Amino acid sequence: MQLYRAHVLVCGGTGCVSSGSKKIQEAIVDELAKQNLDKEIKVVETGCHGFCEMGPIVIVYPEGTFYCQVQVDDIAEIVSEHLVKGRIVQRLLFKAPLTEEQVPSYKDIAFYRKQHRVALRNCGHIDPEHIQEYIARDGYEGLAKALTTMTPQQVIEEMKKSGLRGRGGGGFPTGLKWEFASKSPGPKKYIICNADEGDPGAFMDRSVLEGDPHSVLEGMLIGAYAIGADEGYIYVRAEYPLAIKRLKVAIAQAEELGLLGDNILGTGFSCRLHIKEGAGAFVCGEETALMASIEGSRGMPNPRPPFPAVKGLWEKPSNINNVETYANVPVIFLHGAEKFASMGTENSKGTKVFALTGKLRNTGLAEVPMGISLREIIFDIGGGIMEDKKFKAVQIGGPSGGCIPEEHLDTPVDYDSLIALGAMMGSGGLVVMDETSCMVDVARFFLNFTQKESCGKCTPCREGTKRMLEILQKICDGNGVPEDITTLETLGAVIKNTALCGLGQTAPNPVLATLRYFRHEYEAHINDKKCPAGVCTALLEYKIVAENCKGCGACARVCPVGAITGEKKEPHEIDTSKCIKCGSCIEKCKFNAIVKG
Amino acid sequence: MADNVTLTIDGQKVTVPAGITVLEAARQMGIDIPTFCHDPELSRPGACRICVVEIKGWRNLPPSCVTTVTEGMEVETESEAVVEARRTILDLLLANHPQDCMTCQKFGDCRLADYAYRYGLKKTTFVGEQTNVPVDESSAVITRDVNKCILCGKCVRVCAEIVGRNVVDFVSRGFTTKVSPALELGLGEKEAGCVSCGSCVAVCPVGALTEKNMQGIARPWEVKKVKTTCPYCGCGCNFDLNVKDGKVVGVTSNPTSVVNGRHLCVKGRFGYDFIHSSDRLTRPLIKKGGKDGDFVEVSWDEAIRHVASRLKEIKEKNGSEAIGVLSSARCTNEENYLMNKLARVALGTNNIDHCARL
Numbered sequence: 001m002q003l004y005r006a007h008v009l010v011c012g013g014t015g016c017v018s019s020g021s022k023k024i025q026e027a028i029v030d031e032l033a034k035q036n037l038d039k040e041i042k043v044v045e046t047g048c049h050g051f052c053e054m055g056p057i058v059i060v061y062p063e064g065t066f067y068c069q070v071q072v073d074d075i076a077e078i079v080s081e082h083l084v085k086g087r088i089v090q091r092l093l094f095k096a097p098l099t100e101e102q103v104p105s106y107k108d109i110a111f112y113r114k115q116h117r118v119a120l121r122n123c124g125h126i127d128p129e130h131i132q133e134y135i136a137r138d139g140y141e142g143l144a145k146a147l148t149t150m151t152p153q154q155v156i157e158e159m160k161k162s163g164l165r166g167r168g169g170g171g172f173p174t175g176l177k178w179e180f181a182s183k184s185p186g187p188k189k190y191i192i193c194n195a196d197e198g199d200p201g202a203f204m205d206r207s208v209l210e211g212d213p214h215s216v217l218e219g220m221l222i223g224a225y226a227i228g229a230d231e232g233y234i235y236v237r238a239e240y241p242l243a244i245k246r247l248k249v250a251i252a253q254a255e256e257l258g259l260l261g262d263n264i265l266g267t268g269f270s271c272r273l274h275i276k277e278g279a280g281a282f283v284c285g286e287e288t289a290l291m292a293s294i295e296g297s298r299g300m301p302n303p304r305p306p307f308p309a310v311k312g313l314w315e316k317p318s319n320i321n322n323v324e325t326y327a328n329v330p331v332i333f334l335h336g337a338e339k340f341a342s343m344g345t346e347n348s349k350g351t352k353v354f355a356l357t358g359k360l361r362n363t364g365l366a367e368v369p370m371g372i373s374l375r376e377i378i379f380d381i382g383g384g385i386m387e388d389k390k391f392k393a394v395q396i397g398g399p400s401g402g403c404i405p406e407e408h409l410d411t412p413v414d415y416d417s418l419i420a421l422g423a424m425m426g427s428g429g430l431v432v433m434d435e436t437s438c439m440v441d442v443a444r445f446f447l448n449f450t451q452k453e454s455c456g457k458c459t460p461c462r463e464g465t466k467r468m469l470e471i472l473q474k475i476c477d478g479n480g481v482p483e484d485i486t487t488l489e490t491l492g493a494v495i496k497n498t499a500l501c502g503l504g505q506t507a508p509n510p511v512l513a514t515l516r517y518f519r520h521e522y523e524a525h526i527n528d529k530k531c532p533a534g535v536c537t538a539l540l541e542y543k544i545v546a547e548n549c550k551g552c553g554a555c556a557r558v559c560p561v562g563a564i565t566g567e568k569k570e571p572h573e574i575d576t577s578k579c580i581k582c583g584s585c586i587e588k589c590k591f592n593a594i595v596k597g
Numbered sequence: 598m599a600d601n602v603t604l605t606i607d608g609q610k611v612t613v614p615a616g617i618t619v620l621e622a623a624r625q626m627g628i629d630i631p632t633f634c635h636d637p638e639l640s641r642p643g644a645c646r647i648c649v650v651e652i653k654g655w656r657n658l659p660p661s662c663v664t665t666v667t668e669g670m671e672v673e674t675e676s677e678a679v680v681e682a683r684r685t686i687l688d689l690l691l692a693n694h695p696q697d698c699m700t701c702q703k704f705g706d707c708r709l710a711d712y713a714y715r716y717g718l719k720k721t722t723f724v725g726e727q728t729n730v731p732v733d734e735s736s737a738v739i740t741r742d743v744n745k746c747i748l749c750g751k752c753v754r755v756c757a758e759i760v761g762r763n764v765v766d767f768v769s770r771g772f773t774t775k776v777s778p779a780l781e782l783g784l785g786e787k788e789a790g791c792v793s794c795g796s797c798v799a800v801c802p803v804g805a806l807t808e809k810n811m812q813g814i815a816r817p818w819e820v821k822k823v824k825t826t827c828p829y830c831g832c833g834c835n836f837d838l839n840v841k842d843g844k845v846v847g848v849t850s851n852p853t854s855v856v857n858g859r860h861l862c863v864k865g866r867f868g869y870d871f872i873h874s875s876d877r878l879t880r881p882l883i884k885k886g887g888k889d890g891d892f893v894e895v896s897w898d899e900a901i902r903h904v905a906s907r908l909k910e911i912k913e914k915n916g917s918e919a920i921g922v923l924s925s926a927r928c929t930n931e932e933n934y935l936m937n938k939l940a941r942v943a944l945g946t947n948n949i950d951h952c953a954r955l
């Protein structure tokens with residue numbers, strides 16, 4: 001095997017690819033060849049590091065130097081300075097947000113320091129298209145251990161001991177689920193991986209599939225052995241072409257090495273895996289809809305029971321888990337259930353990957369131990385709120401979740417505490433909002449999503465979310481009446497109680513949670529016809545504060561409808577009946593004389 | 598599994614076979630739980646949620662049509678929460694419904710109107726968008742008013758599971774979800790593949806699918822229903838002739854029909870206009886006065902005697918082989934058997950065939 005003195009890892013995740021990492025990689029290869037270094041230094045294309053905002057990301061090992069936002073023009077410098085002379089290129093290092101201090105090493109960046117990478121253990125560190133790199137990181141050892149030293153029942157016991165709960169939303173104990181499927185009689189069973197990942201803003205499953213596809217295959221194989229399945233499907237949304245490509249490569253390589261297919265590792269256990277591309281309906285992530293979709297029907301949920309473990313794909317007992325769930329499994333078998341269960345809280349073991357978005361300084365993927373506080377995620381890993389604005393709320397669990405306000409930020413994050421707060425772990429979407437977000441508008445945004453994605457099968461979800469959305473729209477437009485709040489609450493409760501699947505049962509959550517914590521904002525919209533955050537245009541009024549106005553006339557010149565009048569050097573005035581609330585004037589005024597509210 | 602389970606429904610203890618649903622158990626006790634999407638002949642989607650009940654210890658209000666009874670279960674079918682949920686669901690359905698019951702063909706036999714009456718819902722409390730698409734009149738026999746559809750999906754299932762045509766299915770998502778033939782074709786367009794059997798009309802709980810030929814002719818309560826056997830073929834399907842003022846104005850399914858249940862073909866369900874046709878022969882005719890003579894109405898007696906004597910003559914003069922018998926697929930097996938006996942034994946010929954071969 002060829003030995004190299006240094007490795008240059010270039011991120012090939014979807015985030016970095018779209019910020020230009022392919023060109024960076026080519027440029028590095030060319031430059032190394034030009035300087036005759038290609039025999040000593042290896043370039044590796046990896047999966048996602050989770051810090052896509054800072055992409056394209058290049059890491060140089062053995063030092064672990066983390067270069068971000070690298071451009072093609074920087075490559076010559078990296079090669080001649082760092083790789084030849086051993087001098088770190090300071091200007092390309094990550095700068096700590098507050099101190100502006102440059103942080104040379106991966107491990108010291110605040111974004112990574114509090115993270116604990118289990119599901120993402122290999123992402124960004126190995127070339128996902130080379131099975132040997134996975135194997136070099138102890139890949140497939142967990143499978144070998146399970147197949148050669150354990151019975152299926154022992155595998156299930158180990159899973160139960162680990163305390164792993166499903167990472168796809170519901171948080172159902174994985175070992176127990178496997179046990180149900182294993183106890184279902186029948187010669188034919190299926191193992192299914194849910195890689196539909198439809199929550200807006202979530203991309204942890206994509207990152208795992210792109211960065212470490214074998215971890216998912218290995219997890220599925222251990223599951224297949226435990227339940228007695230000899231065939232499986234990975235349902236991936238077609239919008240993830242890179243993930244699909246890497247999965248295909250991974251399946252082919254694993255088959256070639258006898259780690260997948262017939263007679264795996266010579267143990268007599270056989271399992272084949274197929275990829276099924278989904279057409280991108282959010283509801284197809286719901287397990288019964290997903291199976292209907294694999295069968296070729298319209299993706300519509302079906303009542304449970306029967307649960308998939310009893311009657312699943314093609315009416316055969318099936319086990320379905322999420323990508324991140326499967327990616328955790330090999331670790332349990334490699335290091336033992338006790339080790340895994342030592343992370344996290346009493347009832348939520350291990351780690352969870354969150355997709356941080358919104359008004360945060362650092363956005364991206366962060367894997368943290370369960371039980372960490374929201375405050376640590378937002379302020380330590382996420383670096384706090386952008387532009388030093390005030391934190392207002394964090395929406396957890398995507399469109400099925402709810403907003404959590406400041407006073408609950410110290411709650412330890414786990415499945416049960418989030419539900420108690422009216423939110424949900426969901427797939428781990430975490431959207432941070434500051435004082436400029438209107439909570440009625442936020443609720444409307446999520447409800448608009450669920451209403452559009454409702455499969456239309458059951459009445460409460462199809463018709464009920466539509467009416468809730470219309471009421472929210474009405475409130476944002478300034479036409480709300482006090483009874484609207486009661487209607488939202490009672491209608492929301494009926495939808496939760498009567499909808500067929502999780503989509504409808506959780507769709508009212510964003511509304512109910514904002515009503516719980518930010519009721520005053522609804523009341524301000526309805527009673528005072530004011531949007532406190534200044535978001536709902538219909539409720540805004542633009543005014544010029546006479547004391548501050550110098551009468552420069554900049555606002556009057558930019559107003560597209562001629563709503564501003566005034567003498568030169570005299571305070572100007574806005575004719576609110578003409579104003580179309582475009583906001584142009586406020587941007588132009590140098591003296592902060594124009595206010596909205 | 599035990600063969601029977603004992604549970605309590607509305608305070609009454611009842612023992613029922615294991616494996617049946619709460620809805621079935623309630624019906625056995627004479628408790629009427631409303632349903633839209635449930636149909637005993639079709640698969641169970643649990644979609645409309647009007648049949649929800651309260652079960653002690655359960656988190657949600659489960660739909661009774663897909664919830665299996667378990668030992669010791671305590672069910673309330675009209676509790677406060679149940680009634681509130683049903684009223685809300687009806688309210689939501691009405692919010693997106695034309696409510697032109699005055700002229701609706703289904704009024705009087707409409708589940709939506711019946712349940713709105715039962716739960717005292719005068720009108721919807723929601724104001725908002727309504728589905729507004731043109732009524733599909735492309736089929737020769739069925740009027741399809743998507744605006745009245747409550748998306749119970751029964752037409753989809755009956756066409757797929759019983760008729761085997763798969764003509765209609767759900768399209769689109771969210772509030773814009775509709776039931777439609779492929780590519781949103783009209784039901785009458787050839788590519789839609791509809792055979793106009795009307796099974797979907799028979800199962801539709803509201804006025805979204807109605808028989809075109811009954812439109813404006815008769816209200817459901819104005820007609821007398823006369824059960825009869827279809828005259829078209831040997832299947833022997835039964836249905837109800839809908840009779841108003843002594844005239845047949847339509848055909849509707851009769852679920853007690855042994856042979857066919859509610860299902861018919863296009864001829865049985867829609868091909869009855871011959872009954873009152875002025876061209877219809879109701880008495881036998883014999884041509885009198887030679888080749889250029891006229892057909893004259895005669896008695897059955899005379900007609901049969903005429904046919905018998907002519908057949909005898911031909912047989913005597915030209916032999917049995919000169920006679921051929923053509924029977925009909927519209928006759929029953931028994932009638933065709935007798936015709937075969939007549940041909941081979943009485944007339945002595947093997948020249949016998951039937952119209953369906955042509």
Ligand SMILES: Cc1cc2nc3c(=O)[nH]c(=O)nc-3n(C[C@H](O)[C@H](O)[C@H](O)COP(=O)(O)O)c2cc1C
Pocket residue numbers: 165166167168169170171172174194195196197198199282283284285286287288320321322323325326427501502503
């Ligand atoms: C509307 C809806 C969408 C869902 N989308 C996903 C998804 O994209 N990915 C996923 O893993 N689970 C999704 N789920 C949850 C699945 O139904 C199922 O619970 C999960 O795949 C089970 O895996 P786990 O036990 O490993 O979490 C969704 C559920 C609902 C109701």
Ligand code: SF4
Pocket residue numbers: 283300301453454455456457458459461462499500501502503504505
């Ligand atoms: S809750 Fe919504 S998404 Fe789920 S089955 Fe009902 S209509 Fe479809």
Ligand code: SF4
Pocket residue numbers: 542558559560561562563564574578579580581582583584585586
């Ligand atoms: S908000 Fe727009 S329309 Fe209104 S006064 Fe300012 S520039 Fe004019």
Ligand code: SF4
Pocket residue numbers: 694695696697698699701702703704705707708709710745803804805
């Ligand atoms: S379908 Fe029923 S509720 Fe609708 S208009 Fe007709 S009778 Fe009235």
Ligand code: SF4
Pocket residue numbers: 755756760762763764765790791792793794795796797798
């Ligand atoms: S008339 Fe018959 S074939 Fe046509 S859509 Fe209805 S059930 Fe299907």
Ligand code: SF4
Pocket residue numbers: 745746747748749750751752753776797800801802803805806
């Ligand atoms: S047309 Fe009738 S049967 Fe078909 S889904 Fe609509 S309401 Fe149900």
Ligand code: FES
Pocket residue numbers: 631632633634635642643644645646647648649660661662663
């Ligand atoms: S009748 Fe039970 S859900 Fe429709």
